[in-house]
Amino acid sequence: MKPLIEFRDLSKIYQMGETEVRAVDGMSMQIMPGEFVAIVGQSGSGKSTCMNIIGCLDVPTSGNYFLGGQDVGELDDDELAEIRNKMVGFIFQQYNLLPKLSVLGNVELPLLYAGLSKSERVEQATKVITKVGLADKINNLPSQLSGGQQQRVSVARALAGNPSVILADEPTGALDSKTGKEVLELLTKLHSEGNTVVLITHDNDIAGQAQRIIRLEDGHIIFNGTPDQEVTHI
Amino acid sequence: MNLFKSFQMAISNIWARKVRSLLTMLGIIIGVVAVIVIVGLGNGLEKYMVDSFKSMGTDLLTVNVVGRGSARTVSTEEMYELVDDYPEYLTSVSPQVPLGGKVKIGNEALSYTSVTGTGEDFMIMKKFSLESGRYIRYVDIDRRNNVAVVGAYINNEWFRGEALGKTLRINGQLFEIIGVLNAETDEIEEGGGDDAIYIPYSVAAKSAGVRNISSYVFGIANEDLVKESKQIIDDKLYDVFGDQDAYRIISLTELLSMMSSMVDIMITILAAIAGISLVVGGIGIMNIMLVSVSERTREIGIRKALGAKRHHILQQFVIEAATTSAIGGLIGIGLGYALSDLASKIIVVALEEEIVVAASTSAALGAFAISAFIGILFGYLPARKAARLNPIDALRYE
Numbered sequence: 123m124k125p126l127i128e129f130r131d132l133s134k135i136y137q138m139g140e141t142e143v144r145a146v147d148g149m150s151m152q153i154m155p156g157e158f159v160a161i162v163g164q165s166g167s168g169k170s171t172c173m174n175i176i177g178c179l180d181v182p183t184s185g186n187y188f189l190g191g192q193d194v195g196e197l198d199d200d201e202l203a204e205i206r207n208k209m210v211g212f213i214f215q216q217y218n219l220l221p222k223l224s225v226l227g228n229v230e231l232p233l234l235y236a237g238l239s240k241s242e243r244v245e246q247a248t249k250v251i252t253k254v255g256l257a258d259k260i261n262n263l264p265s266q267l268s269g270g271q272q273q274r275v276s277v278a279r280a281l282a283g284n285p286s287v288i289l290a291d292e293p294t295g296a297l298d299s300k301t302g303k304e305v306l307e308l309l310t311k312l313h314s315e316g317n318t319v320v321l322i323t324h325d326n327d328i329a330g331q332a333q334r335i336i337r338l339e340d341g342h343i344i345f346n347g348t349p350d351q352e353v354t355h356i
Numbered sequence: 357m358n359l360f361k362s363f364q365m366a367i368s369n370i371w372a373r374k375v376r377s378l379l380t381m382l383g384i385i386i387g388v389v390a391v392i393v394i395v396g397l398g399n400g401l402e403k404y405m406v407d408s409f410k411s412m413g414t415d416l417l418t419v420n421v422v423g424r425g426s427a428r429t430v431s432t433e434e435m436y437e438l439v440d441d442y443p444e445y446l447t448s449v450s451p452q453v454p455l456g457g458k459v460k461i462g463n464e465a466l467s468y469t470s471v472t473g474t475g476e477d478f479m480i481m482k483k484f485s486l487e488s489g490r491y492i493r494y495v496d497i498d499r500r501n502n503v504a505v506v507g508a509y510i511n512n513e514w515f516r517g518e519a520l521g522k523t524l525r526i527n528g529q530l531f532e533i534i535g536v537l538n539a540e541t542d543e544i545e546e547g548g549g550d551d552a553i554y555i556p557y558s559v560a561a562k563s564a565g566v567r568n569i570s571s572y573v574f575g576i577a578n579e580d581l582v583k584e585s586k587q588i589i590d591d592k593l594y595d596v597f598g599d600q601d602a603y604r605i606i607s608l609t610e611l612l613s614m615m616s617s618m619v620d621i622m623i624t625i626l627a628a629i630a631g632i633s634l635v636v637g638g639i640g641i642m643n644i645m646l647v648s649v650s651e652r653t654r655e656i657g658i659r660k661a662l663g664a665k666r667h668h669i670l671q672q673f674v675i676e677a678a679t680t681s682a683i684g685g686l687i688g689i690g691l692g693y694a695l696s697d698l699a700s701k702i703i704v705v706a707l708e709e710e711i712v713v714a715a716s717t718s719a720a721l722g723a724f725a726i727s728a729f730i731g732i733l734f735g736y737l738p739a740r741k742a743a744r745l746n747p748i749d750a751l752r753y754e
Contacts, residue, residue: 179661179747200665207663218658241537
């Protein structure tokens with residue numbers, strides 16, 4: 123089986139005035155289809171940069187990033203947008219729902235940019251909204267929903283385009299522990315249904331829910347294995 | 357994503373910020389209103405001019421002979437011969453002999469009444485019509501009969517509508533009133549077009565002591581032959597005087613077209629100035645769109661993260677700007693028509709003239725097209741800025 127996500131000696135260097143910041147420094151790793159991986163690290167460890175590159179929001183300075191076998195580093199702005207649209211489902215810490223659009227309108231967005239017709243969009247969006255258990259809120263505005271419900275809308279939006287990878291950036295960061303747990307259970311459920319899930323977090327307890335942990339520090343991978351292994355490792 | 361969806365989004369965004377959108381549109385609205393009213397006023401003015409010139413006769417040529425101070429002159433007979441020689445161009449001619457002097461009816465003197473000696477065709481050429489009696493005939497001219505045709509003012513004010521058969525005195529000579537004309541102007545007043553007396557030119561010339569009549573009116577077969585007819589008279593007079601300064605041929609049609617083109621130039625300049633406010637309105641739209649792009653940076657980031665390409669974002673903002681501008685244009689057209697109506701009424705009341713401010717469809721369509729174009733033009737820059745936002749920065753934007 124070919125890896126879905128592969129970093130090959132990948133570096134991302136930011137120029138901060140005079141000094142170079144190596145946010146990710148010569149990193150190599152693979153994520154297989156159907157895996158549930160947590161990328162863990164403290165702030166400044168490079169995990170946000172990893173997430174931006176995996177999500178095709180940014181391109182590496184050097185090295186290669188292959189998503190579904192395609193080298194993403196050579197793509198331009200619009201090609202990256204198309205890859206994000208087709209292959210990546212984002213779940214953000216702050217939900218990032220558009221406040222003026224209904225639940226349906228928000229979930230429809232990726233399908234709109236994919237060029238689906240109105241009826242196809244409504245059908246597919248309704249399906250995923252039902253899946254996250256918000257069928258009765260379909261015409262509500264985000265402001266009329268609780269935080270946990272809003273995050274479930276963003277999960278539905280991530281699922282809508284049937285992407286290759288679901289990329290969740292601190293999905294529970296803005297939620298209380300109870301609703302956070304519910305969202306994590308939802309992600310676990312999605313994984314069990316065959317989706318590839320990549321979770322970015324600083325929280326070891328949350329990372330422990332994943333199949334595999336990739337721990338970062340100063341732009342390097344310091345651990346790559348199952349949660350059990352990590353416990354014994356430490 | 358199709359245009360219709362972008363348009364829907366634009367409408368909902370404009371509606372969500374009603375006051376701001378209206379203020380943004382204001383520049384465009386004012387510009388469109390100004391263009392429509394000014395062009396309408398120009399059309400009205402031109403129509404008014406054409407109408408008033410038409411009533412004076414655009415199928416006439418007026419010839420004034422100044423002479424050269426020498427013995428050379430052109431006789432009335434020669435002028436009549438021109439009509440006989442070129443019947444396909446010149447249909448009629450009448451001398452015009454203005455007669456200064458006192459007009460008396462009974463013992464009362466009329467100080468503003470104009471007295472003119474004319475030929476027998478003068479009435480038809482000037483499109484006067486008779487209320488009663490008859491006009492001057494050839495026989496009156498030939499025999500120098502002391503007969504007069506009077507205008508409606510004199511008939512109404514001095515004879516209580518029964519002037520026919522009465523008499524009046526011009527420079528002491530007694531004249532019999534043989535005809536009464538219908539009113540020429542809307543307002544019959546002293547010194548106006550209806551305060552006039554017409555007598556045979558032969559009588560007037562004798563009374564004034566004029567040997568050679570210096571002013572003639574020619575009737576032209578039709579208005580398209582003004583140039584040729586003028587040339588015929590010009591050739592004749594040049595033959596006699598050998599000097600173009602010795603006479604002058606005035607055509608109202610030429611005068612009218614000259615004045616029309618002057619009005620056109622004036623209106624074009626005014627409309628262009630009004631058009632500047634459209635540009636100012638466009639800059640207002642650009643300004644607000646830039647603000648809007650900043651405010652919606654996060655939204656743009658989210659949309660880009662979800663797969664919006666540059667052209668999607670560009671299209672969304674350009675259409676929003678164009679829609680704002682076009683709605684402003686439509687409001688402006690509505691107001692422009694309303695204001696044109698109002699202006700027409702005000703002009704009637706204030707100036708007592710019937711100048712209709714006629715808002716033209718072409719001006720309205722033009723103004724609308726320009727406002728939509730300005731929206732696209734000035735919306736493009738902010739839209740491009742939005743389209744080029746880096747999604748990471750945009751997502752981080754608070």
